[in-house]
Amino acid sequence: MNKQKNVQQQVDTERKKEQVSVLEKIRRRTGLLVSIVGVALLIFILESLLGSGASIFGGSDLNYAGSINGKKIDRNEFLMKFENQLNNYRQRNQGRDVDESTKTQVIEGIWQQYIIDLVMKPQFNKIGIAVGDDELYESVVVNPAQSIIQNLTDPNTGKINEQFSRPDGSLDPLKWRQAVQNVTGENEMAVRSMEEQVKDSRYFEKFRALITKGLYVTKAEAKQNYQNQNQKRELSYIIKRFDSVSDTVVKVTDSDIQKYYKEHSYQYMNSEATRSAEYVVFNVLPSKEDLAEIENDAQRVASEFKGLSVRDDSSFMAQESENGSIMIQNFTKKSMIIRDSSVFTSAAGTVFGPYNEGAYFKIYKLQGINSMADSARIRHILVGINDAQQKPKRSLEQAKNEADSILVLLKAKKVSFDSLVVNYSDDGGSKTNGGDYGWFDENEGFVEQFKNAGLMGSKGNISVVETQFGYHIIEVLDVSKTRHNSYRVAQIFKLIGPSDETNQRVFATANQFAGENNTAELFDKAVVAQKLIPRMANNIKEGNYQVSGLDGAKELVKWAFNANKGDVTIFTMTDKHVVAKLSGIKNQGLLPLEEVKDDVTMKATQAKKAEMFTEEFKNKAGNDKSIEAIAGKLGLEVRKSSDLIAQQNTIEGVGPDNIMVGTAIGTKAGALSKITTGINGVFVLAVNSVEKNIEMKDYTNQMKDMERELNGRADSDSFYALKEMSDIEFHKSRID
Incomplete structure (x- = not known):
């Protein structure tokens, strides 16, 4: 050392x-x-x-x-x-x-x-x-x-x-x-x-x-690749599927399982450590007392909201609404969100609610009713307060003064609107149209002040309007003859949530469950006895802090990678308490046989079936040279698959089976394959026809395309290969 x-x-x-x-x-x-x-x-x-x-x-x-x-x-x-x-x-x-x-x-x-x-x-x-x-x-x-x-x-x-x-x-x-x-x-x-x-x-x-x-593609490779993409085959096949015989017919011993595991250990190499957890959730929901208390508070807010002028509404909303939200919107009869139809005949200042609307109690105030054109057409000049780099260009006061000066000149007809749009407006998108945005209605995605200047204005009217972009000098070119009422509604949201007392009570219940059932065996028994619904989180990766069914599960994941199998603990999350049991550990490298025994047993059973099926093929039809004769002696159906190309991985009537596809590609036209074990069973196939070689006059472009693809993967593939050859272990949960 x-x-x-x-x-x-x-x-x-x-x-x-x-x-x-x-x-x-x-x-x-x-x-x-x-x-x-x-x-x-x-x-x-x-x-x-x-x-x-x-x-x-x-x-x-x-x-x-x-x-x-x-x-x-x-x-x-x-x-x-x-x-x-x-x-x-x-x-x-x-x-x-x-x-x-x-x-x-x-x-x-x-x-x-x-x-x-x-x-x-x-x-x-x-x-x-x-x-x-x-x-x-x-x-x-x-x-x-x-x-x-x-x-x-x-x-x-x-x-x-x-x-x-x-x-x-x-x-x-x-x-x-x-x-x-x-x-x-x-x-x-x-x-x-x-x-x-x-x-x-x-x-x-x-x-x-x-x-x-050092990477290059030969003409022969390009030609073969082209044929793999385009040359089609038709084949006939018979298959005795593994699922056609019950697993109970095949006897698999412990030594068979050990042998398969040893010979196929590469299949059970785990590239990244994972964990599995089973958990039960104790949701923190508002009690009847909580609901009554929140409703009483909402009633108070509604009462106070009635006595306020529109000028004072915003500050009150910021004080009383969830997260200080100030929500004021315009609605039509079709889009109105207040459930009381009397809103359309009520006077401005009327308050509606509180209404229990699921997650919130909501209080609404009708601030005003305006007559609005169904559509309008305007043009504008923007005196902006920001340039393309979002650096201050003008102060708000400077922009207002400039806009007011332009308005005076326009009304005095000392300058034309068209010339100012081209030479002065900061809205580059509208310059080509003389500042004209065409016809629009209240559903257009413009900011509200901009829309209202047209929809609530009169033809020929010119005014200055402030938005977050600066000041707009807006001229109303035309308005529709048809009009409708627009209802301006202010909204206050009161979250329906549990009180601290309710949260503490639920936590006490969850904590007691965790304390009394702090082993895997006790946890499992208690889940059944209390008729709780267990949930599973499989393949948890270190450092990935989102778990199926749980948001913000960072602490749970960190615990999972530092705990022992069978450990039980409690976690507090935003709206719930979770008691979790670490049910599985899969470390990087070769997985122990006990962790993959079910899969190994299944595949060892299939291997036994493959031996049995192969012997049956040989004994009953080993000397036959036609697919039909073999099928007759084995009692199997001859099936066909057409238009098969080399780059497929699926056989018609079978499903994904790379071994069958590879066997078909490697068998000549008119020939019969050997008895072969595939993904789905034991099969024999005959290639009935192979499309004649499709030749290209020049494979230069094909070669260049293949080389570009190789070069494009050179970095990532070499990096990945070196990583795979290295012994790398990373514990993300120990960092953050």
């Missing part, structure tokens, strides 16, 4: 020397050290690129995130990388919380980098791939790689920061060289991080080139 540790320390030392030498060479090549204004800005830009810098070596048996080819990955080191990347994410997104999906992506990205370092890079060294100092200098400084350009680009504007750019916005190599040679401390680490990104990219580019240049 000490020898191995010393060797690893030497490797780390050499790696650091290499990093220093490359950066020093970059500095030497840039000439004199020239100070640069704006180093603080460089710090801000580069700090998001910093990794943890921790060594990937070390870690104890009890505290590791996984292992790759015998190298254990220290959990604390992984967590440090994880937290660094989450912090970088928060900095780039103004402190926004990191959601579960993003966390999962970060974890996967870090783990993939470990695989690259410990699986891919050793292969690069073995085959002699290298990235020299001069090459790296060229890609980092002289002609920066795309990853460098991206790192120096402001994500908000899509432009290279002005401290590193020419007047035309492109990267200025001189400024970039000056920045590189002046960085120190953490910023130097950031430059090295970018250097490593470029170096990794060059490794993979060379590896990809090495593989793809």
